[in-house]
Amino acid sequence: MSEAYETHPDEARLNDLVDGLLTAEDARSLEAHFEGCEACRRRVDALRALTADLAGLPKALSPRRDLRQGVRERVRGGSAGGRLPAVLRAAAAVLLAVGAGAGVWFGLLAPEPPAPGPDAPAVAADDVIVAPYAAAADELAAELEARREALAPYAGRALEASLRSVDRAIRELERARAREGADEELTRRLSAAHRTRLELLRTAAGMLPASGMLPADGLLPADGAGGET
Amino acid sequence: MSGDAVRGARAGDPAAFDALYEAHVDRVYALCLRMTADERRAEELTQDVFVKAWRRLGTFRGESAFSTWLHRVTVNTVLDDRKRRSRRPAQLSAVPEGAWSGAETGEADPARRLRLERAIASLPERARTALVLHGVEGYSYEEVAERMDVALGTVKSHVHRARALLLERLEEE
Numbered sequence: 046m047s048e049a050y051e052t053h054p055d056e057a058r059l060n061d062l063v064d065g066l067l068t069a070e071d072a073r074s075l076e077a078h079f080e081g082c083e084a085c086r087r088r089v090d091a092l093r094a095l096t097a098d099l100a101g102l103p104k105a106l107s108p109r110r111d112l113r114q115g116v117r118e119r120v121r122g123g124s125a126g127g128r129l130p131a132v133l134r135a136a137a138a139v140l141l142a143v144g145a146g147a148g149v150w151f152g153l154l155a156p157e158p159p160a161p162g163p164d165a166p167a168v169a170a171d172d173v174i175v176a177p178y179a180a181a182a183d184e185l186a187a188e189l190e191a192r193r194e195a196l197a198p199y200a201g202r203a204l205e206a207s208l209r210s211v212d213r214a215i216r217e218l219e220r221a222r223a224r225e226g227a228d229e230e231l232t233r234r235l236s237a238a239h240r241t242r243l244e245l246l247r248t249a250a251g252m253l254p255a256s257g258m259l260p261a262d263g264l265l266p267a268d269g270a271g272g273e274t
Numbered sequence: 275m276s277g278d279a280v281r282g283a284r285a286g287d288p289a290a291f292d293a294l295y296e297a298h299v300d301r302v303y304a305l306c307l308r309m310t311a312d313e314r315r316a317e318e319l320t321q322d323v324f325v326k327a328w329r330r331l332g333t334f335r336g337e338s339a340f341s342t343w344l345h346r347v348t349v350n351t352v353l354d355d356r357k358r359r360s361r362r363p364a365q366l367s368a369v370p371e372g373a374w375s376g377a378e379t380g381e382a383d384p385a386r387r388l389r390l391e392r393a394i395a396s397l398p399e400r401a402r403t404a405l406v407l408h409g410v411e412g413y414s415y416e417e418v419a420e421r422m423d424v425a426l427g428t429v430k431s432h433v434h435r436a437r438a439l440l441l442e443r444l445e446e447e
Contacts, residue, residue, distance in 0.1 A: 060433070060437065064415075098386075102390070102391070104410075105300035105301045106307060107303070108316070108317055108320060109372060110317065112303075112317055113295060116328075117288075119325045120291075120324075120325055190330070193326075
């Protein structure tokens, strides 16, 4: 199209011109039209000014409240690169050592532990027998994380909230054990807490869609951890 | 700094991750805020992005800059969140004026930028998303189409419509 426009070019054409998507010949014919059409010239000038303003907007804006603490709380108990935190390895091992037990939620929930401090001690990996369950639980946690979006939103949030509660209880029980010694009741509760954590992960794995679904017993096939997103 | 911080964070060093957070949070938040036009949601999504980044650092292979990787995580996080959420009407007043402050200093005309930010926030969701990714963040139309999982022509229509609405609304003020 080399001749000048006799009618007004449509909006899409003007945008293509602004975006540099027209051939040189098409662009010239539009410019020729603008020489005799003030309205179109003004419109394309406005579009050009707008695109420049948009491109010039600052790329960084500071949030009005500090979000760092929220991030810290949510990553606490997790570790980079999908590796399993020591506490979860311990949970798997405790499960092996203690065996299954029902109703651990209720034993865990009373009494409500006070808020944990930042220096709550972690469970030492050598405190318990880290058995083949650790590897299985490792894969379970990594797979759940990689497929987090496959969980229904409410399920993902419920899982995170539940894990936070259990982590909090574990930290407090560990602190009490360090302070008062490993009496039978504390050990029982700690075992229950670790087992609850593992059960939570298993339950969540059971909620994943069928494709690639993990076996709910946590003994998992390796399945890759996804790409760079 | 970034390379060391990434290596440190991958090794599980919280201080290194803190440094990454500090270096990138404003960029992540700005993108979340403009894409959602909802301050509260942008805060939540910014946290989601960093939690996801922490947990997935093991999948970052260093083939691109960390900032590029994080930017992609941010866009995907916002778009995934949108897919999961039920269709809600746009919240035209969800970004208080003060939320647009704290940007780079030395702006020639802060009031003009504020008017533009408000107008962007008032756009329909898809038009706003396409406009922000293409017009503000500099993605090509093809890249936006891929990210939004729509046809190229659809993205162009969204952007053209967004520009027309912006001009209209800026003229009204």
